[in-house]
């Protein structure tokens with residue numbers, strides 16, 4: 001799968017940072033060096049890498065360290081954001097003409113996957129957007145190109161327009177007239193390719209563009225050829241002013257350089273990616289999702305996001321104060337558990353806390369059922385009991401269990417979790433919680 005090496009190397013770079021509470025300048029420098037090498041090995045163009053590292057460094061140095069995040073998480077967050085921006089930020093939509101039909105002209109080198117992806121994309125539009133696309137066979141040079149388009153069209157139950165070996169400009173115009181007549185609201189033009197960029201091809205494509213004024217010109221490029229794909233994209237864009245890219249064969253691209261460089265080099269976004277030979281294996285390209293996939297830490301990233309969203313500084317300070325004065329009660333405990341649940345499982349969080357092993361908190365994972373049960377148990381206590389859990393003898397526990405429809409073991413488990421949290425927090429004496437711990441508390 002794509003980006004394997006890159007993901008592995010970036011993870012290794014981040015892992016070194018993770019145990020550290022504070023990052024020295026040397027730590028950051030070393031991490032940047034590793035990220036730089038990882039990107040170069042992934043065949044990202046040198047210029048792009050250089051600029052990327054400069055931006056990450058600048059942001060890392062100038063960043064307000066958020067209370068909710070550790071320095072290592074901060075760097076991951078910045079790299080994630082910069083990777084997303086590098087690939088275009090938000091996902092770029094296919095433009096739909098205000099007056100149908102929408103004309104999508106597919107261009108690219110031979111073998112890139114033009115014909116296949118004409119059908120894939122038309123199929124996607126039909127399935128997801130309820131469109132009625134027409135495929136038009138404008139590649140009159142490659143033997144069997146017309147037949148191939150008919151075959152894939154048939155598989156997806158899409159109509160195919162063809163005029164044999166006629167002039168491609170005439171075919172394109174006739175296809176559009178045909179679409180208007182038959183109620184097809186999209187036309188996908190499968191144009192000719194060559195093994196290399198050449199002027200004759202560009203002239204033909206320019207002529208089609210001038211004749212039909214397509215809504216979108218999409219360039220199909222093969223991710224597996226790495227920087228050559230980026231060069232092809234540059235050449236096609238210079239000649240035709242393309243609107244976007246369909247990056248195919250991402251499933252076979254172990255490095256990912258093209259995906260990361262195309263937007264930076266051409267200024268044009270990747271709109272779709274091909275991820276397999278099957279005709280439904282095409283996806284809308286989401287730079288943010290791709291970035292977290294590259295980082296191989298989707299979970300970590302959403303945890304960071306949640307921590308930021310849920311972090312309530314005021315509340316954290318109140319809790320700290322209560323803990324310091326030993327006034328942290330079961331009511332507070334319940335509130336905290338509900339917050340933690342919003343942020344993910346307790347063991348996930350534990351994994352991010354320095355010095356806490358996930359196994360320390362085993363059995364403490366929150367799910368909705370458990371939280372409801374905890375709520376019932378705590379609500380079955382008297383206010384006095386909630387504030388003074390030490391008074392809970394077996395009679396009281398029995399009464400609480402009966403009142404909450406649970407067993408005494410459930411009550412005991414809850415008390416044990418409560419104690420565990422107290423123990424962890426007490427380790428940090430003096431009332432000052434380390435950065436990461438505050439998140440758990442707040």
Ligand code: GDP
Pocket residue numbers: 108109110111112113114115116117193220248249250251252273274275276277281
């Ligand atoms: P064209 O010459 O540009 O029209 O290329 P084709 O559409 O004939 O595709 C060339 C080859 O690439 C075919 O064997 C396709 O099945 C294959 N192909 C296209 N897209 C993908 C993809 O996303 N993943 C994989 N693995 N193969 C693809």
